[in-house]
Amino acid sequence: MTEMSQTPFNAEQIKKVMERFQMPGIDVQALVAGQRKNIEAFATANRIAADGAAAVSRHQLELFEAAVERIAAMAQDQKMTAEQQRQMVAKAFELAVDKARELAELSRKASVDVYEVMRTRMLESIEEMRQAAQRKPG
Numbered sequence: 001m002t003e004m005s006q007t008p009f010n011a012e013q014i015k016k017v018m019e020r021f022q023m024p025g026i027d028v029q030a031l032v033a034g035q036r037k038n039i040e041a042f043a044t045a046n047r048i049a050a051d052g053a054a055a056v057s058r059h060q061l062e063l064f065e066a067a068v069e070r071i072a073a074m075a076q077d078q079k080m081t082a083e084q085q086r087q088m089v090a091k092a093f094e095l096a097v098d099k100a101r102e103l104a105e106l107s108r109k110a111s112v113d114v115y116e117v118m119r120t121r122m123l124e125s126i127e128e129m130r131q132a133a134q135r136k137p138g
Contacts, residue, residue: 030132041121052110
């Protein structure tokens with residue numbers, strides 16, 4: 001399926017609504033096309049946000065599994081000295097901090113990507129409205 005076919009959009013319905021207002025000098029087709037692009041941009045932004053959330057969730061699960069494995073390994077090795085245990089805990093803490101940074105970066109990137117999709121579409125929409133208001137249909 002293409003992105004367009006996955007996006008609910010009824011161009012004819014929107015066109016009929018716009019034509020009821022009978023605004024002279026406004027290119028209704030251009031406005032309808034612009035609205036289609038707006039809806040597609042929202043769908044893309046939502047998909048990016050969902051993908052980002054899924055990536056963060058997968059990564060959190062991986063971190064949890066790794067932590068459980070480390071704890072299990074440490075519990076099995078009762079021959080470790082207090083210093084060795086301290087070092088292992090310190091390494092585990094450092095790893096947790098690094099992984100937390102990775103999660104924050106994944107979240108930040110997803111947010112930036114969503115923002116960029118919406119910002120780009122907003123700027124395009126403003127330009128399309130300006131051009132539609134300057135054109136006469138036909």
